[in-house]
Amino acid sequence: xxxxxxxxxxxxxxxxxxxxxxxxxxxxxxxxxxxxxxxxxxxxxxxxxxxxxxxxxxxxxxxxxxxxxxxxxxxxxxxxxxxxxxxxxxxxxxxxxxxxxxxxxxxxxxxxxxxxxxxxxxxxxxxxxxxxxxxxxxxxxxxxxxxxxxxxxxxxxxxxxxxxxxxxxxxxxxxxxxxxxxxxxxxxxxxxxxxxxxxxxxxxxxxxxxxxxxxxxxxxxxxxxxxxxxxxxxxxxxxxxxxxxxxxxxxxxxxxxxxxxxxxxxxxxxxxxxxxxxxxxxxxxxxxxxxxxxxxxxxxxxxxxxxxxxxxxxxxxxxxxxxxxxxxxxxxxxxxxxxxxxxxxxxxxxxxxxxxxxxxxxxxxxxxxxxxxx
Numbered sequence: 001x002x003x004x005x006x007x008x009x010x011x012x013x014x015x016x017x018x019x020x021x022x023x024x025x026x027x028x029x030x031x032x033x034x035x036x037x038x039x040x041x042x043x044x045x046x047x048x049x050x051x052x053x054x055x056x057x058x059x060x061x062x063x064x065x066x067x068x069x070x071x072x073x074x075x076x077x078x079x080x081x082x083x084x085x086x087x088x089x090x091x092x093x094x095x096x097x098x099x100x101x102x103x104x105x106x107x108x109x110x111x112x113x114x115x116x117x118x119x120x121x122x123x124x125x126x127x128x129x130x131x132x133x134x135x136x137x138x139x140x141x142x143x144x145x146x147x148x149x150x151x152x153x154x155x156x157x158x159x160x161x162x163x164x165x166x167x168x169x170x171x172x173x174x175x176x177x178x179x180x181x182x183x184x185x186x187x188x189x190x191x192x193x194x195x196x197x198x199x200x201x202x203x204x205x206x207x208x209x210x211x212x213x214x215x216x217x218x219x220x221x222x223x224x225x226x227x228x229x230x231x232x233x234x235x236x237x238x239x240x241x242x243x244x245x246x247x248x249x250x251x252x253x254x255x256x257x258x259x260x261x262x263x264x265x266x267x268x269x270x271x272x273x274x275x276x277x278x279x280x281x282x283x284x285x286x287x288x289x290x291x292x293x294x295x296x297x298x299x300x301x302x303x304x305x306x307x308x309x310x311x312x313x314x315x316x317x318x319x320x321x322x323x324x325x326x327x328x329x330x331x332x333x334x335x336x337x338x339x340x341x342x343x344x345x346x347x348x349x350x351x352x353x354x355x356x357x358x359x360x361x362x363x364x365x366x367x368x369x370x371x372x373x374x
Contacts, residue, residue: 090199094123094147094170096140096162097177098154099131104177107153107188108132114192118199123147141165149173149198151191156183160327163210163228163349171205173198173352180366182270183228186354194352204355208267208283209307210345213326217338226345229268229327233313233334234260234293236321241296243317248309255316256300260293263311263342270367272328278302283359311342 093115097108109132115122122134123146129137138146144167152159155178162172174184175191186194197203213231216222235242244256264273265288266281274280278291279302288309291302305311315322315336324340325331334340363369 088148090120090148092121092123092147092149093195094125094143094150095128096125096143096150096152096154096158097128097131098158099127101154101177103188104153105131107175107177107191111151111153111191111195114195120199144168144170144172151175151195152184153177153188153191154184155179155181157329159183160228160329164226164327164330166226167210167347167349169350171198171203171350171352173203182362182366183267183351185357185362190354194354198352203352205350206284206353208349208351209265209286210348211263211265211288212343212345213324214341215324215332215334215338216341217335223332225326225330226347227268227326228265228349229271230262230264230273231340231342232260232262232272232293232325232328233315233340234323234325235319236323238321240317240319242315242319242322245314245316246290247312248305250310250312253303254300256292256295257297258292258295258300261313262289262291262293263313264289264291265307268327273302279304280363307344309343313340313342314338 095108095111095115097104099105108128112122112132112134123143124132124134124137125140125143126137127140129135140161142165143162144150144165147170150162150170150172152162152172152174155176157178159172159174160183173186173191173194174181175186175188175194176184177188178184194203208228211227211231212224213227214222214224233242233244241257242260244258244261246253246256246261262273262276262278264271264278264281266283266285269278269281269283269289273289273291276291276293278289281287281289281304286307287304288307288311289302289304290311292300295301315334315338318336322334323331324334324338360369364371
């Protein structure tokens, strides 16, 4: 059996070589983070014997993402790296489209035809299935757990609607059929080349951290949600200025008097955070940004915190119509009795990226950096 070598970006060739078979192996390291080179990731996905091809059982989430998260408790590898998208041959591909886009619907039909040719089963959410004339669909929250790979044909909002569910290590390929497209970074003509690369195990993945948001109200069962971009507390048009207290890891930080407050991941730093005067964060940094919206006190400025921080927010003013908004798509009314706790989510997102395209090139293209007046 011949050995396969998968390259992790940023490591030299010597540290990348993990041989299958009886040869001793040692996992490569990045700083203090160990990248697991389990044998199942490096041997051929089909094993030939006298009975013909055999397929390995579907791995658990922990085993599925061991090569992406490190093999020590608490170890993480942030950045881009080339690894197999799935430990077993891809047999089910989730498909989500922007249902209001005729272009996305047409490309979605072409994708279904190609998946059928490749003998890969498509899994559609119910709204996408209805738009494409397919009889069966699953809830969008079940899409990632039902697929080996998810393809999103739409804008950033369409992709964000997928990432509110459990990800379980399932990679997401975003094809931009919207307007800006920071998350769905690939143009429509790149759909099939990127799909083939993912199927053949040659895709580049980028880990994006999410936040876990828990809302606790005395006397009620708390609710927990996951967000990729941001958590926002803001007021309606007629409400008065808000007063919000913030504690980090149990320590009092500040009492914000403002129109609202944004807690953003590096991925979400180019969304509402940027509009409110916050900085752009490189997407693989282990930090988060707290940005007040129109603060009354000029010394209340954006503050960067460790992504391992636990943030507690509480509304102190008796304002009417105050809302907690998650990724700009899901919202709840907030009262002075509620405690909002924000921490790192243990279930990150893995986006398929173009290895030759840097994040700065994305900024040049999307924000017109480097152009006259940009």
